[in-house]
């Protein structure tokens with residue numbers, strides 16, 4: 176008789192939560208461990224719109240665009256409504272550029288990408304008046320490119336739903352920080368302040384903390400942290416159909432159905448793992464956002480979120496098996512688009528562990544480029 180796999184998923188951000196959710200639907204024993212401190216997923220802004228990015232890396236684009244396309248399937252698998260959910264909704268995205276010629280260029284790119292990514296939806300150049308009709312707080316004279324397939328996602332609500340569903344499928348959830356060691360060639364020991372357990376399969380979905388997790392196994396990891404901060408506001412408005420606003424720069428504006436509006440985020444390469452909020456940076460972002468959308472002045476500040484993104488030295492993400500360590504799997508380096516690609520990556524990790532073919536070729540995201548024996 177074959178033994179049931181005992182799987183520990185370390186990290187309850189978007190990657191770990193999705194992997195645990197899909198694994199818990201199979202005949203495995205699944206445990207999720209999550210420290211939660213500095214988690215990028217719960218701090219994230221929530222923009223899903225990879226098609227209008229001018230980044231040239233083909234593998235990144237394939238992952239991010241397939242990741243965006245995967246969301247409707249994830250919502251169906253979670254029994255969430257597609258058009259009326261606080262978690263995820265395609266409300267469209269408005270992208271701004273400094274010059275009309277750059278906006279025209281972006282429209283050409285979007286139309287080209289539409290040929291292979293119908294999820295972009297309808298593309299149109301909107302006048303300031305048309306923008307205001309969609310986003311009543313708008314008060315600037317700039318035009319923008321609208322893509323109706325753009326979406327917003329609430330990372331915290333999504334991971335909560337995924338973990339709750341995994342728990343109802345029998346998974347265990349431990350909100351604890353752990354360390355990892357290998358007991359023998361087929362078993363890993365997970366230790367926390369309160370317990371020690373062994374598993375035959377481990378998924379390390381720990382984002383920016385992968386170097387410290389793999390240090391005891393004598394593995395060096397090419398991952399560096401990047402600090403991100405944003406402001407959370409509240410407005411007494413029904414914003415369920417309002418689009419996401421992406422101006423040139425850092426002050427994206429993301430309205431949610433429940434009255435929440437997020438403005439941000441910063442990209443601070445020298446911030447490391449620091450989680451202190453910096454008033455000047457947040458004030459500046461807010462000021463810039465108010466210039467574009469003066470109606471934001473009436474919103475109340477309800478919170479500040481700070482999280483840590485994970486980057487590789489060439490900005491590319493990786494996922495799959497850790498070479499030299501049987502049944503040890505990982506994903507990291509998702510950078511600033513991890514809410515977009517994370518669910519698909521978590522799904523693919525579950526496919527690898529179950530011996531199924533993956534949604535995308537693993538060779539394009541090679542773990543061995545980023546994790547090396549010391």
Ligand SMILES: Cc1cc2nc3c(=O)[nH]c(=O)nc-3n(C[C@H](O)[C@H](O)[C@H](O)COP(=O)(O)OP(=O)(O)OC[C@H]3O[C@@H](n4cnc5c(N)ncnc54)[C@H](O)[C@@H]3O)c2cc1C
Nearest residue numbers: 186188190210211215216220221222353382403513514515
């Ligand atoms: C401010 C900000 C805004 C962003 N906005 C967007 C956006 O609009 N769109 C987009 O697509 N992406 C966005 N991102 C990027 C996205 O949030 C991340 O790429 C993605 O969430 C990474 O997911 P993850 O599961 O790999 O890591 P994380 O979400 O960081 O999860 C890792 C988890 O592992 C836990 N962990 C670490 N070490 C241990 C340990 N030893 N034991 C137990 N648990 C441990 C951590 O505490 C954490 O909870 C943003 C990020 C930030 C910070």
